[in-house]
Amino acid sequence: MTSSASPRVTAYAALAALFLLSALAVRRPELAVLALPFALPLAIGLHLSREPDLRIWLRLERERALEQDEVAVELVVTSERPVERLELLLVLPDGLEVASGASTVSVRLGWNDERTIELRLLCMRWGGYEIGDIRLRVRDRLGLVAWEQQLDRKTLLRVYPLPETLRRIVPPVATQPSTGNEVARQKGEGVEFADLRDFAPGDRVRSINWRASARRAGLGSELVVNERSPERNADVILFLDTFADARAGGRSTLELAVRATSTLASRYLERRDRVGLVSFGGILRWLTPGMGLTQRYRIVDALLESEIVFNYAWKDVSIIPARTLPPQALVLAVTPLLDDRAVKALVDLRARGYDLAIVEVSPVPFAVPGENEVDALAYRLWLLRRRELRSRYERLGVAVASWSDDASLDAVLEGVRAFRRHARLARV
Amino acid sequence: MLVAASLGGWLALGADEEILVRANAAAGLTALLVLAAGLTLRIAPALPVAVAILGSEYVALLGFEGEALDTRAPVVAAALLAIAELGYWSLELRRPVADEAGTSLRRLGLLAAQLVGVLALGVVVLVLVEAVATGGPAVDLLGAVAAVGAVALLALAARRTGH
Numbered sequence: 001m002t003s004s005a006s007p008r009v010t011a012y013a014a015l016a017a018l019f020l021l022s023a024l025a026v027r028r029p030e031l032a033v034l035a036l037p038f039a040l041p042l043a044i045g046l047h048l049s050r051e052p053d054l055r056i057w058l059r060l061e062r063e064r065a066l067e068q069d070e071v072a073v074e075l076v077v078t079s080e081r082p083v084e085r086l087e088l089l090l091v092l093p094d095g096l097e098v099a100s101g102a103s104t105v106s107v108r109l110g111w112n113d114e115r116t117i118e119l120r121l122l123c124m125r126w127g128g129y130e131i132g133d134i135r136l137r138v139r140d141r142l143g144l145v146a147w148e149q150q151l152d153r154k155t156l157l158r159v160y161p162l163p164e165t166l167r168r169i170v171p172p173v174a175t176q177p178s179t180g181n182e183v184a185r186q187k188g189e190g191v192e193f194a195d196l197r198d199f200a201p202g203d204r205v206r207s208i209n210w211r212a213s214a215r216r217a218g219l220g221s222e223l224v225v226n227e228r229s230p231e232r233n234a235d236v237i238l239f240l241d242t243f244a245d246a247r248a249g250g251r252s253t254l255e256l257a258v259r260a261t262s263t264l265a266s267r268y269l270e271r272r273d274r275v276g277l278v279s280f281g282g283i284l285r286w287l288t289p290g291m292g293l294t295q296r297y298r299i300v301d302a303l304l305e306s307e308i309v310f311n312y313a314w315k316d317v318s319i320i321p322a323r324t325l326p327p328q329a330l331v332l333a334v335t336p337l338l339d340d341r342a343v344k345a346l347v348d349l350r351a352r353g354y355d356l357a358i359v360e361v362s363p364v365p366f367a368v369p370g371e372n373e374v375d376a377l378a379y380r381l382w383l384l385r386r387r388e389l390r391s392r393y394e395r396l397g398v399a400v401a402s403w404s405d406d407a408s409l410d411a412v413l414e415g416v417r418a419f420r421r422h423a424r425l426a427r428v
Numbered sequence: 429m430l431v432a433a434s435l436g437g438w439l440a441l442g443a444d445e446e447i448l449v450r451a452n453a454a455a456g457l458t459a460l461l462v463l464a465a466g467l468t469l470r471i472a473p474a475l476p477v478a479v480a481i482l483g484s485e486y487v488a489l490l491g492f493e494g495e496a497l498d499t500r501a502p503v504v505a506a507a508l509l510a511i512a513e514l515g516y517w518s519l520e521l522r523r524p525v526a527d528e529a530g531t532s533l534r535r536l537g538l539l540a541a542q543l544v545g546v547l548a549l550g551v552v553v554l555v556l557v558e559a560v561a562t563g564g565p566a567v568d569l570l571g572a573v574a575a576v577g578a579v580a581l582l583a584l585a586a587r588r589t590g591h
Contacts, residue, residue, distance in 0.1 A: 008516055011476035015512075018480055024572070028490045029557040030501035034483055036553065037509035037546040039577065087525055102526035108534070141538070143516070 001051055001138070001147040009046070009144050012038040045142035052138045054079050054086070058153040060131065065123050067162040070099050073131065075117040083109040084141040088117065091133040095125035095159070126161035126258060128304045130154045160300050161259040164409040169267050170399075170416050172234035172330035173355045180233025181271040190230035199223035235276070235289050235326045236268045238299070239349075241335030241342040242281025245308050246363035251405065253336040253361040258303045260359055260409055261334050265299045276329075277302055278320055280345060282309025286324045315341050317348045330355045336363045337389060350396050357416050358393060362404040394419070431514065432456075432463050432482060435507040439485040442500070444493055452485045459485075463511070467518055475515040479508050497558055502550025506543045513539050 016039035023031035054077060061072035075088060090103045101119025109115060121131075132153035139146050175184040183192045196212055203225045212224040238261050245254040261277070268275045269291065276289035277299050287295075287302055317325075325331070331354045335342050350356045364386070369379035390400045399419035403412040436456025443449045459481035466474025486504050517535065 007472045008512070011473070011512070015476050015479055015483070015508075019483060020577075022483075022487045026487060026491045028498075030490055030498045030554070031487060033501040033550040033553050034486065034505045034508060036549055037505050037542070038512075040549070041542070043577075085531075102524075104524055105526045105528070106531065107528050108531070143520075 001136075001149045003051065003145055003147045006139070006144050006146055009042065012042050012144075016042070041142050042144065045140060045144040049140040049145045050081065051147055052079060052083050052086075053081055054083070054136065054138070056088075056134060056136070056151055056153065058090075058132050058134065058155055060155050060157055063156060064158045064160065066160050067123055067126055069123050069159070070120045071123065071157060072118065072120050075119075075134070076114065077107065077109065077117070078112075078114040079109040080112055082111055082113070083107075083138055085139040085143075087137040087139075089135040089137075090119070090131070091135065092121065092131070093129050095123070095127050096129055096131070096157075097122045097124055121157075123157075123159040125255065126159050126262075126304060128301075129157045129159065131157055158301065158304055160304070161262045163266060164259060164263040166263050166267050166410050166413070168410070168413065168417070169264065169271070170330070170332060170357050170413055170420065172236065172273075173420075174328035174330075175232035175234050176274070176328070178233045178272075178274075180231060180273055182232055182234050182273070183229045184232040186230065186232075187227045188230040190228040192229045192231070193226060194229040195227040196224050197227055199225050233271070233291075234268075234273045235329035236264075236273050237276045237278060237289065237325055237329050237331045238265055239331050239333040239335070239346070240277065240279045240281075240303070240306060241333065241337075241339065242279050242283070242306055242308055243311075243339035243342050244336065246336060246338065246366035248366040248368075251366070253338075253363050253366065254306065254308060256403070256405060257334045257336070257361045258306055260361065260403065262300055262303055263409060264332060264334075265303075266296060269293075269296050269299075275299065276324055276326075278324055279303075279306055280315070280320070280342060282311035283307075284315070284319060286321060288321075288324055289326060289329070315345070317345045317352070325349075325354065327353075328355070330357070332356075333358045334361060335359075336361045337386065338363055343389065346393070346398070347396065350393075350398055356398045357420065358398060358400045359409075359412065359416070360390070360400055360402045362402045365404050365406075429460065429463060429467070431507055432460055432478065432511045435482055435504065435511070436460060436485065439482070439489060439504070443489055448488060448492055452488060455481050455485045455488075463515065467515060470519055470522060472516070472519055475512055475519075478515075479512050482511065483508055497554060499554060501554060502547045505550050506546045509546055510539070510543060513542070 016035040019031050019035035023029060023035070057076040059074040059076065065071050073090070075090065077086065077088070085106055085108060087104065087106045092098070092103055099120040099122040101117070103119060105117050107115050107117065132155050134151040134153055136149045136151065137146055171182060175182050183190070187194050196209060199208065199222050207225045209224050209226045216224060240257060240261050242254065245252045265275050265277070272291060274289035274291050275295060277287040279285040279302065285302060285305070287298055290298070331349055333346055333356065335346070335358060337343055337360050346356060346358065364383065367379065367382070369376050390402070393400045399416040401412040401415045403409060436459055440449055440452035440456055443452055459478045462474050462481065463478035465471065466478065490498060
């Protein structure tokens with residue numbers, strides 16, 4: 001611990017000296033009495049002050065929480081010697097706020113005493129937070145000496161983004177051989193009716209459509225059997241653009257993008273699809289496609305580490321490991337379409353034949369048009385350029401849905417679904 | 429502020445000569461202004477300055493008037509300590525620290541004990557001074573010892589600060 005004298009040590013010493021010198025100068029012993037209240041506490045206080053011996057633990061109620069959740073934190077302090085005044089400051093990272101209690105408290109400890117300080121933290125924003133930067137200040141009885149220490153009791157708290165309401169997702173064009181919830185376009189064993197065809201040797205009797213066969217009986221036709229579509233799963237790659245974001249008032253497009261990506265990952269994994277993640281930006285991160293709850297946590301944990309890393313290096317899709325992008329996968333990009341590298345990479349993916357859909361996290365609400373004419377013109381040009389960019393994607397057969405904070409993700413994805421019902425795959 | 433105003437007023441009205449009354453009143457007002465500025469702007473060094481100015485009123489009172497041993501000294505000493513301690517307390521209260529229940533009462537009790545101790549010790553010192561033949565070498569010796577003690581305290585404080 002680092003000890004330091006309080007400002008009153010110097011002040012009291014100076015006052016005591018002043019009054020004693022005055023007593024000498026004026027030759028009045030009464031002035032020496034004036035020096036007493038300042039000199040004696042100094043002598044006694046400094047002599048009796050001892051460095052405290054403290055032990056401190058930090059306990060978190062849980063290690064995972066959702067946005068807007070409250071998490072209880074306990075600070076346990078023990079001391080063998082009495083401590084007149086212990087000031088504790090728990091430094092909280094941005095994104096966490098004190099819901100109840102106080103992050104700066106003072107306590108008094110007796111002989112072999114233990115105190116537990118409780119507070120509740122409100123998780124304002126998703127992210128991985130290290131809690132445990134504790135600042136201590138101990139004062140002696142007369143407040144003359146202070147000991148200070150900075151403790152590192154780092155404990156990780158993962159705050160997951162709140163899921164958006166999403167009833168329907170964007171169905172992939174191609175499915176994989178494994179069983180899932182997506183009705184495949186191929187015909188085979190399944191539940192959903194697909195078509196009728198003439199009976200062929202080897203067909204099971206239970207698949208004969210007797211009603212249709214009876215109608216055709218007069219026409220001299222053979223038996224007719226039902227064809228069905230099998231339920232298959234799909235490979236879905238969530239492509240998160242982390243090259244650039246737009247920020248305003250504590251919100252950012254990255255924040256919205258992570259929330260949307262997390263929601264999409266959860267919904268696709270619920271359908272037993274294989275979901276992978278590519279975080280394409282200043283730092284490339286990826287997760288190969290996988291299924292189940294474990295994959296869900298892996299994706300969300302990876303998303304929590306998403307950040308905008310400024311980088312001038314040109315990057316294209318060739319740097320993404322091939323096994324991360326399986327053929328016939330649906331690539332669902334969540335991007336503000338602000339960085340040319342991400343824009344070009346998406347065009348490249350489409351050119352390579354990937355089934356691509358884009359959820360554009362609109363940066364427009366974060367941009368304020370300038371006050372003068374030139375700024376206003378620049379703003380309009382920027383909006384036109386963005387519209388042209390979306391048109392370019394649509395000409396390539398890529399659905400682009402613009403999403404901002406005030407609209408539901410479900411409504412936005414309905415636009416993507418509608419576009420994909422009628423869009424033809426363009427030649428790139 | 430109330431204690432400082434009371435002490436300043438008391439010391440000004442305690443003077444017999446008109447000029448000393450005015451001088452002490454002016455000094456008291458200055459001390460109040462310095463104290464107010466220190467508390468408002470959170471300037472801790474302003475507190476001892478205000479205390480020193482108020483103390484100087486008493487020094488002037490003793491220097492220019494009265495030859496007999498002044499029995500008001502312990503009260504003035506206690507008042508000066510109260511002004512300094514309450515001033516520092518006031519500054520500490522501005523910090524956003526949540527104190528546990530009973531902290532203020534305990535501190536008030538400690539301050540009261542300090543004031544009682546100062547009063548008692550002051551009376552003892554005055555009685556001792558009265559008992560010993562006052563004036564001359566005795567007072568000089570007391571003063572010299574006290575001054576050396578103060579310098580030693582200053583040195584000790586400086587060493588602590590340097591840790």
